[in-house]
Amino acid sequence: MSTFAELMLRHRTARMRTRKITNGAMLALTGLLTALALVPLFWIVGYVIVRGGRSINLAFFINMPTPLGVSGGGVRSAIEGTLVITLLAAVFAIPPGVLAAFYAARYPNRPLGVVLRFSTDVLAGVPSIVVGLFAYAVLVVPMGHYSGLAGGAALALLMLPTIIRTTEEMLKLVPGTLREASLGLGAPEWKTSLSVLFPAAANGIITGFLLALARAAGETAPLLMTALGNERFDLGQIVTSGIQGHQSAFAILGRIVNQPVDSLPLALWKYAQQPYPERVEQSWGVALVLMIFVLVINIATRLWAQNRARKLKG
Amino acid sequence: MSSHNSALPRFRSSSRLLRSLQHGDRPWQGLIILVSVLVIVLMLAVGGMLWVRSAPTRSALGWSFLTPTLDANWDPVNSNFQAWPFIYGTLLTSLVAIVVAVPVAGGIAIFLAELCPAWLRTPLTWMVELLAAIPSVVYGLWGIFIFLPQVVTPFGNFLGDTLGQLPILNLLFAGPIPASGASRLAAALILTIMIIPTIAAVTRDVFLAIPNSQREAAKALGATEWETIWQVLVPYGLSGILGAVILGLGRALGETMAVTMVIGNSIEGSASLLRPGYTMASVIANEFAEAVSSLHTSALVEIGVILFIMTLLLNVLARFLVWQVARQAPQEGRA
Numbered sequence: 001m002s003t004f005a006e007l008m009l010r011h012r013t014a015r016m017r018t019r020k021i022t023n024g025a026m027l028a029l030t031g032l033l034t035a036l037a038l039v040p041l042f043w044i045v046g047y048v049i050v051r052g053g054r055s056i057n058l059a060f061f062i063n064m065p066t067p068l069g070v071s072g073g074g075v076r077s078a079i080e081g082t083l084v085i086t087l088l089a090a091v092f093a094i095p096p097g098v099l100a101a102f103y104a105a106r107y108p109n110r111p112l113g114v115v116l117r118f119s120t121d122v123l124a125g126v127p128s129i130v131v132g133l134f135a136y137a138v139l140v141v142p143m144g145h146y147s148g149l150a151g152g153a154a155l156a157l158l159m160l161p162t163i164i165r166t167t168e169e170m171l172k173l174v175p176g177t178l179r180e181a182s183l184g185l186g187a188p189e190w191k192t193s194l195s196v197l198f199p200a201a202a203n204g205i206i207t208g209f210l211l212a213l214a215r216a217a218g219e220t221a222p223l224l225m226t227a228l229g230n231e232r233f234d235l236g237q238i239v240t241s242g243i244q245g246h247q248s249a250f251a252i253l254g255r256i257v258n259q260p261v262d263s264l265p266l267a268l269w270k271y272a273q274q275p276y277p278e279r280v281e282q283s284w285g286v287a288l289v290l291m292i293f294v295l296v297i298n299i300a301t302r303l304w305a306q307n308r309a310r311k312l313k314g
Numbered sequence: 315m316s317s318h319n320s321a322l323p324r325f326r327s328s329s330r331l332l333r334s335l336q337h338g339d340r341p342w343q344g345l346i347i348l349v350s351v352l353v354i355v356l357m358l359a360v361g362g363m364l365w366v367r368s369a370p371t372r373s374a375l376g377w378s379f380l381t382p383t384l385d386a387n388w389d390p391v392n393s394n395f396q397a398w399p400f401i402y403g404t405l406l407t408s409l410v411a412i413v414v415a416v417p418v419a420g421g422i423a424i425f426l427a428e429l430c431p432a433w434l435r436t437p438l439t440w441m442v443e444l445l446a447a448i449p450s451v452v453y454g455l456w457g458i459f460i461f462l463p464q465v466v467t468p469f470g471n472f473l474g475d476t477l478g479q480l481p482i483l484n485l486l487f488a489g490p491i492p493a494s495g496a497s498r499l500a501a502a503l504i505l506t507i508m509i510i511p512t513i514a515a516v517t518r519d520v521f522l523a524i525p526n527s528q529r530e531a532a533k534a535l536g537a538t539e540w541e542t543i544w545q546v547l548v549p550y551g552l553s554g555i556l557g558a559v560i561l562g563l564g565r566a567l568g569e570t571m572a573v574t575m576v577i578g579n580s581i582e583g584s585a586s587l588l589r590p591g592y593t594m595a596s597v598i599a600n601e602f603a604e605a606v607s608s609l610h611t612s613a614l615v616e617i618g619v620i621l622f623i624m625t626l627l628l629n630v631l632a633r634f635l636v637w638q639v640a641r642q643a644p645q646e647g648r649a
Contacts, residue, residue, distance in 0.1 A: 023538040027429055033421030034430075034438065037514070040507045041445045044456045099349040106346075116350045118633075119357040125629035126360060126622060127568020129595045133602070133618045134360045137367050157356065164353070190342030218449025221570035221595070225602045265451045269571060272455045280459070287452045298447045302440060 045291065052288025055281040065231045065267075068276055075286055080235040081148065081262035085227055086217045088152025088257060089159055094209060097163030102193055104164065105171035117168075124161035131157050132222030140226060148261030151227025155216040162215070166208025170201035203308050207301045214297040218290060220265035229270065230260040264290045361622055368616035370609055371395065379616065385583050388597075390606045395613040399581040401620065403591040407498050407573065408566035410587065411505035416559055419510045423517035424543055439518075446511035454575030457504050462495030462576060470499050470588045478588070488586040496578035498591040504572050509562040516558035520551040557635030564628040568621060570595040594621050 063074030100116060107113040135154035140146055174197050182192040198205070223229070235256065242252035264286050271283035335341060371379060379397050386396040426439055474489025491497050524547055532542040548555070578590025579600055594617045605611040 019538055019541070023540040026540040026544070030421040030425040030429060033418045034425045034442075037418055037422055037445070037507075037510050038438075038441050041441055041448075043460070044448060044452065047456060047460055048452065096349045096352060099346050100353050103346040103350040112347065112350055112354075115354055119354045121633050122626055122629060123353075123357050123360070125564050125568075125625045127570065127595060127625055129568065129570045129598050130360070130364070130618045130622050130625075133367075133598065133615055134363055136602075137363045137615075138359070157360075160353065160356075188337040188342075189339045191338070193342070214447065218447075218451070220449070220451045221599055224599055228603065265449060265571075268451045268455060269575075272451075272458060272575065283455055287455050290449055291452055294447055294449060295444060298444060299440075306436070 045295070048284065048287045048291050051281075052284040052286075052291075055285035056288060060282075060285055064234060068279070071278075073282070075264070075267055075282065075289075077231055077233040077262040078264045078267040078286065079289070081227070081230070081233050081266075082217055082264045084148050084235070084256060084261055085151045085155060085223070085263055086213055088148065089155035089216050090209070090213055092153055092156035093159040093163055093212070097160050098167050098198075098205070101164045101167035101171060102197075104168045106193075116164075120161045120164045123157070124165070127221075128158055128219055129221040129224075132225045135222060136225040143258075146226060146228035146260045147258050148227055149257040151223050151261060151263070152257070154222035154226045155219055158219060158222065159212040159216050162212040163208060166212075167201075167205045170204035170208065171197055173204070174200045203305065207305045210297050210301045214294045218265055218294050220263075220269055223263055223266050224269075227263060227266065228260040229266040230262050233259070233262045264293075361619075361626075364615055364619045364622060368612050368619050370612040371616045374609060375613075379613070380620075386581060388581055390601070390610040393607060393609050395609070397594070397613070397617055397620070400592050400594040400597050400617060402585070403498060403501075403577065404567055404593040404595070404621075406585075406587065407502040407505055407577070407591070407593060408563055410499075410502035411509060411566045412559060412563050414502070414506045415510050415513055415562060418506075419513035419558075419562070420517060420555070422510070422514040423521055426514070427518045427521035428543055428547070429539070442511050442514055445507070446515075450508070450569065450571040451575070453504055453508060453572040457500065457572060457576040458496075461504065462500050466495035466497065466500040466503060466576075467491060467493065470495065470497060473499070474588050478586075485585055486587050488584065489588050491588040492578065492590060494578075496576055496590055497588050498577060499587045501573045501577040501591070501593065502587065504576055505566045505569055508569060508572065509566050512565050513558045513562040516561055517551075517555050520554035520558065521547060523554070524550050553635045553638050557632040560628050560632035560635065564625045564632065567628070568595060568625055570599050574599045594618075 059072050060074045061079065062076055063072055064076050065078075066073030100120075104113055104116050104120070108117070132154050135150050135157065139150035139153055143150070178196055178200055179192055182196040183189070187196070238255055239252060242255065247255075268283050268286040268290065271279040271286065274280070332338075374393070375395060379395060380401070381396060382398050382402075383396065386398045387394045388396060388399070422442060426435060426442070430438060470491030471489065473487050474491060477483045478487040478489050480487075491499065528546055528550055529542055532546040537545065573593050574596035577593060577596060579592055579596060580590040581592050582589060598614050598617055602611070602614050605614060
């Protein structure tokens with residue numbers, strides 16, 4: 001016959017055991033969930049590499065799209081279009097993004113700074129398709145036709161908040177002493193900003209640019225109503241005919257951005273929905289090109305940033 | 315004050331100009347203020363422009379555009395538009411995605427912030443972030459050809475045979491799921507995969523911002539690791555975690571391409587998860603470039619306005635909640 005104390009003790013050890021079991025089970029569960037969430041990553045990446053690898057060859061990159069049934073077609077127009085649109089977006093988004101970030105970092109507590117950061121947050125949350133509607137209303141409608149320019153502007157608006165935010169964060173990390181030293185030597189504020197603060201933060205800022213670009217390059221939704229897609233977009237042909245016609249560089253540039261432009265995500269979206277197996281195979285190829293582009297930028301910039309951080313610490 | 319020392323007239327005249335410009339600081343200030351105002355104007359212009367563009371629908375259809383009904387009309391040829399099926403599709407798929415994603419993302423965040431060995435932390439964090447970097451169309455392509463036939467169709471059939479037979483639940487789980495798998499369930503599951511990284515990353519940051527004293531106090535009282543996390547850290551960071559969830563919800567509402575590719579794009583009367591549906595973003599993506607009339611275009615823009623307002627409210631709420639946590643734990647961070 002056990003005493004009351006023994007009973008209590010047994011009760012306690014039993015409770016301790018259930019607590020320990022719960023502990024172990026829940027901790028293991030979090031690890032399992034992490035593994036589970038990574039299954040789609042490996043599944044998607046692996047499958048796109050295997051399936052896309054089959055439809056990728058040299059012709060895929062250097063040939064224009066061909067009509068159905070004609071073999072040897074490539075996606076050159078989409079690759080060129082993606083380059084044009086993404087470059088345009090970078091040109092539109094980076095300078096204003098950096099300048100606004102200078103303001104946000106320098107005067108975070110002024111009313112304009114507070115409103116600016118709030119606006120940036122709101123813009124970051126606007127769905128990409130809504131940004132597409134906006135670009136359609138302000139560019140496509142007045143111009144009267146779809147164009148690469150409108151596509152680039154839509155992507156720029158999507159990149160802008162990311163650029164402002166990362167640049168602002170990076171500028172804030174620069175020690176205040178650097179700024180004071182520069183001002184103390186008599187350099188004006190603008191020179192301090194551009195030739196002291198910006199170079200000091202440049203690595204992180206450029207990382208931010210590249211990540212924003214990678215994100216923009218994979219965007220489809222806003223291009224549906226701006227760049228539209230154009231299988232006959234041929235950069236080389238536009239440039240050579242422009243040079244033969246003795247057009248100025250500006251006029252050639254105008255012709256490039258003033259017409260509907262193809263892009264890799266748009267091509268993928270169109271091909272994937274067609275009932276022809278060869279188109280579907282091509283869409284896997286496009287997916288591979290797009291994914292390599294995006295993942296390489298992501299991994300490379302992160303490795304680079306990590307190396308930098310390690311060097312600075314050590 | 316300047317008339318009686320005219321020894322260096324040339325120097326002085328240029329210096330007066332420079333001084334009045336504060337050696338270039340005036341133009342610089344003007345420039346960055348101008349650009350900042352421009353960003354704010356752009357944000358306002360997005361909302362304003364859409365509002366103006368959707369005016370024809372508002373004056374032609376008024377509130378009937380938004381009336382909840384399962385037998386909605388969407389007839390561009392006869393200029394008859396009701397947006398409810400799209401709103402319902404967006405809300406249902408996003409909510410299901412959130413319900414499935416939150417436990418998984420929470421588990422990831424706890425694992426990455428509290429338990430993971432140091433050497434594994436960086437690679438795992440990267441992988442979760444790479445999941446967010448894969449373009450939406452690639453998710454869609456993989457969804458159509460791999461995920462739907464291999465996972466969604468069998469899973470949907472299973473749900474239809476079990477939950478679909480129960481009295482109330484069969485509203486949501488009435489089968490049969492189409493053989494292709496294209497359904498609201500497919501969209502919800504793809505969305506789940508896509509928003510997990512967002513929620514996990516923000517939640518992890520919330521955990522990392524919780525002061526160590528909280529953990530030490532709990533452990534000193536004899537709490538196990540899990541009890542520390544569940545009874546101390548989670549309540550402490552709750553509003554931040556809520557912010558992360560809302561941020562994820564905002565992403566799910568606006569996600570377009572992947573959803574459009576797997577949801578089946580149909581406005582049949584069924585409310586079931588296992589049937590094809592439509593979302594606000596996907597109807598804009600599908601119909602905008604081929605809109606048949608200006609009223610059709612304006613109806614699609616009005617759907618864009620609803621989407622804009624929804625994500626705006628959610629973002630404001632999320633920022634507020636995350637900001638509250640940051641204010642709560644100002645100094646003593648870990649990491």
